[in-house]
Amino acid sequence: MYFGKRIKELREERELLQRQLAASLEIDTPMYSKIERGDRRAKREHVLKLAELLDTDPNELLMLWLAGQVYEIIKDEELGLRAIDYIKESSILSSKSGKL
Amino acid sequence: MYFGKRIKELREERELLQRQLAASLEIDTPMYSKIERGDRRAKREHVLKLAELLDTDPNELLMLWLAGQVYEIIKDEELGLRAIDYIKESSILSSKSGKL
DNA sequence: TTAAATTAGCCAATATTTGACAAGTCATTA
DNA sequence: TAATGACTTGTCAAATATTGGCTAATTTAA
Numbered sequence: 001m002y003f004g005k006r007i008k009e010l011r012e013e014r015e016l017l018q019r020q021l022a023a024s025l026e027i028d029t030p031m032y033s034k035i036e037r038g039d040r041r042a043k044r045e046h047v048l049k050l051a052e053l054l055d056t057d058p059n060e061l062l063m064l065w066l067a068g069q070v071y072e073i074i075k076d077e078e079l080g081l082r083a084i085d086y087i088k089e090s091s092i093l094s095s096k097s098g099k100l
Numbered sequence: 101m102y103f104g105k106r107i108k109e110l111r112e113e114r115e116l117l118q119r120q121l122a123a124s125l126e127i128d129t130p131m132y133s134k135i136e137r138g139d140r141r142a143k144r145e146h147v148l149k150l151a152e153l154l155d156t157d158p159n160e161l162l163m164l165w166l167a168g169q170v171y172e173i174i175k176d177e178e179l180g181l182r183a184i185d186y187i188k189e190s191s192i193l194s195s196k197s198g199k200l
Numbered sequence: 201t202t203a204a205a206t207t208a209g210c211c212a213a214t215a216t217t218t219g220a221c222a223a224g225t226c227a228t229t230a
Numbered sequence: 231t232a233a234t235g236a237c238t239t240g241t242c243a244a245a246t247a248t249t250g251g252c253t254a255a256t257t258t259a260a
Binding site: 017018019029030032033034036037039 | 235236237238239240
């Protein structure tokens with residue numbers, strides 16, 4: 001499950017149209033369509049707004065949105081998994097102790 | 101240990117000057133300095149070239165370089181670690197089975 | 201103090217991303 | 231079949247971000 005697929009799923013459950021969500025996000029329908037298909041990246045504010053509009057957990061959407069961005073970086077990289085393991089190990093995120 | 105810090109370490113071990121590496125990479129010294137301090141991002145080709153010039157494992161440098169980029173995305177995000185855990189779990193990387 | 205090495209700040213060139221539009225497909229219905 | 235509505239595709243210019251290079255400042259070492 002990835003971000004675009006998830007918001008499409010939720011939109012269909014709520015029986016909303018792309019043009020309705022697009023209007024709420026103040027973007028045009030083609031743009032929204034592209035976000036749903038992963039062709040364009042949603043802005044952070046759009047993710048939060050979508051969680052509202054779709055009445056769903058913003059953290060779930062944010063997490064999927066972030067994962068998508070990280071994936072974009074490592075998808076073609078042999079060492080991608082090792083790199084994210086390395087980040088986890090250095091545990092700089094939770095401890096706020098340093099930077100990469 | 102992060103990318104910039106590591107190449108600085110290696111450079112000093114080899115007793116090389118920034119301007120020497122900069123010249124080899126065909127960028128100017130201030131630019132190289134910024135890469136070392138994490139102010140600017142090295143290009144992938146620069147990473148490989150640096151591994152050569154510093155006579156070190158290219159995979160180590162590439163991994164650190166990737167980790168730095170991933171870190172840039174999640175560093176200020178509460179959900180950053182969950183996002184990378186999610187990527188690992190979905191194991192789309194090794195299996196090449198899908199996308200986020 | 202000098203000179204070399206490194207860093208900081210700025211700016212223009214370049215690249216990437218964004219949003220908008222027009223036109224297209226596809227499915228449904230009159 | 232024709233028309234309508236929902237969604238998608240492609241293209242383009244505007245807005246943003248990134249890059250590289252220059253000058254000047256700062257730090258370091260002799």
